[in-house]
Amino acid sequence: MESNDKLDRIVEARMKLKRRFEEKMVNTPSMSDQLVGPNRARGTGPTNRHGMPQVPVGQTVTTKWPVLDLGYQPAIPLDKWQLNIDGEVNNPVRLKWADFMELPQVEDTSDFHCVTTWSRLDVPWVGVRFMDLAALVDPKGTATHIMCYGYDGYSTNVTLEEALKPDVLLVHTADGQPLTKEHGGPVRMITPQLYAWKGSKWIKRIEFMASNRLGFWEERGYSDTAYPWRNDRYS
Ligand SMILES: Nc1nc2c(c(=O)[nH]1)N[C@H]1C(S)=C(S)[C@@H](COP(=O)(O)O)O[C@H]1N2
Numbered sequence: 001m002e003s004n005d006k007l008d009r010i011v012e013a014r015m016k017l018k019r020r021f022e023e024k025m026v027n028t029p030s031m032s033d034q035l036v037g038p039n040r041a042r043g044t045g046p047t048n049r050h051g052m053p054q055v056p057v058g059q060t061v062t063t064k065w066p067v068l069d070l071g072y073q074p075a076i077p078l079d080k081w082q083l084n085i086d087g088e089v090n091n092p093v094r095l096k097w098a099d100f101m102e103l104p105q106v107e108d109t110s111d112f113h114c115v116t117t118w119s120r121l122d123v124p125w126v127g128v129r130f131m132d133l134a135a136l137v138d139p140k141g142t143a144t145h146i147m148c149y150g151y152d153g154y155s156t157n158v159t160l161e162e163a164l165k166p167d168v169l170l171v172h173t174a175d176g177q178p179l180t181k182e183h184g185g186p187v188r189m190i191t192p193q194l195y196a197w198k199g200s201k202w203i204k205r206i207e208f209m210a211s212n213r214l215g216f217w218e219e220r221g222y223s224d225t226a227y228p229w230r231n232d233r234y235s
């Protein structure tokens with residue numbers, strides 16, 4: 001951080017986001033759906049840390065890590081890597097690798113649920129919280145959604161109340177190793193409380209938006225909302 005001023009602004013932006021999205025966040029299905037009753041969260045296994053059955057309905061646990069992409073895996077050397085964060089924000093940024101690695105680094109272990117019915121449990125990740133990136137760019141009061149873009153031409157949209165959850169990270173390390181190219185390295189996003197297509201591999205741009213727009217799969221019949229415990233796969 002260049003100065004205390006800048007740090008103060010980031011802390012203030014974080015508090016503002018927390019106040020604005022906290023209530024919406026706790027009311028999202030993956031936090032508010034009940035374990036009993038007619039509209040209960042569906043799945044099996046012990047309750048996870050956000051109160052849902054560990055394995056969502058229709059999913060099978062695998063220890064392998066399948067690869068899904070659009071048939072092209074872009075190679076981005078670290079000295080060419082950039083992440084642009086722009087749109088409905090007061091302070092758009094272009095981060096180079098060193099800038100990204102200077103941000104607070106978080107270790108977290110979370111589950112990965114692919115819409116094609118496999119789940120990989122307890123993946124150890126290292127990366128930067130989306131929330132910290134949001135505080136850095138200071139979203140305008142009009143911002144409601146983001147669109148994430150990959151270096152391969154992919155895109156996917158996420159509401160801010162989902163993206164600001166503390167387990168949403170932009171990760172560069174998985175299983176103690178640098179994230180491989182096939183899984184989206186140098187950096188991908190993860191969304192443990194939504195199906196995994198909401199996390200862009202090879203992430204290159206995050207656009208804050210004042211209204212919703214659909215991403216690549218959302219335009220092609222996948223669900224806009226992608227709630228694993230509601231079996232919310234297709235629209
Ligand atoms: N840039 C990009 N991100 C992407 C995809 C993609 O094709 N391109 N596929 C999505 C889908 S459908 C899934 S299930 C996960 C798969 O991640 P994995 O290949 O590491 O298992 O990445 C998501 N993110």
Ligand SMILES: [Mo]
Pocket residue numbers: 068114115116196197
């Ligand atoms: Mo997927």
